[in-house]
Amino acid sequence: MDIGKSFKAALTRKIQRNWEKIYVIVDIHDTIIHASYENVETFRYFPSAREALQLMTNREDICLILWSSTYRDKLEMYVRHFAGDGIHFDFVNENPEVGNTALSDFEAKLYYNVGIDDKFGFEPETDWQKVIEALSLF
Numbered sequence: 806m807d808i809g810k811s812f813k814a815a816l817t818r819k820i821q822r823n824w825e826k827i828y829v830i831v832d833i834h835d836t837i838i839h840a841s842y843e844n845v846e847t848f849r850y851f852p853s854a855r856e857a858l859q860l861m862t863n864r865e866d867i868c869l870i871l872w873s874s875t876y877r878d879k880l881e882m883y884v885r886h887f888a889g890d891g892i893h894f895d896f897v898n899e900n901p902e903v904g905n906t907a908l909s910d911f912e913a914k915l916y917y918n919v920g921i922d923d924k925f926g927f928e929p930e931t932d933w934q935k936v937i938e939a940l941s942l943f
Contacts, residue, residue: 809939812940825866827868830920832924833873833875834923837887851930852931860937868895870917872922873897898915
């Protein structure tokens with residue numbers, strides 16, 4: 806996976822197709838922050854994660870979606886904490902802005918342009934900087 810290439814392709818497509826924005830889903834554990842297998846979350850961000858997420862938060866052409874299998878009550882705690890760090894997610898585990906089309910059914914799978922998750926091959930130690938570099942081009 807080349808996250809910089811993914812962002813460049815999505816933002817180029819946005820321009821070519823005259824879209825208002827792109828949709829970016831982001832996982833929490835081992836993607837934004839180091840997974841904590843304790844009862845208390847440490848919120849240890851990966852290098853450049855906070856900065857990259859703040860940049861996306863401040864862009865009107867990016868809809869930021871928190872995408873996690875964490876239980877709802879815990880998700881609310883994460884959303885509050887991230888908001889305190891200047892990171893705001895437009896949605897959590899959903900994208901109500903994009904409905905079904907003649908070719909696609911988005912009832913069970915939400916629509917997104919870029920996915921950021923360690924399970925997608927995202928390397929959080931280095932790839933957040935690539936996100937920042939790609940965003941700076943557009």
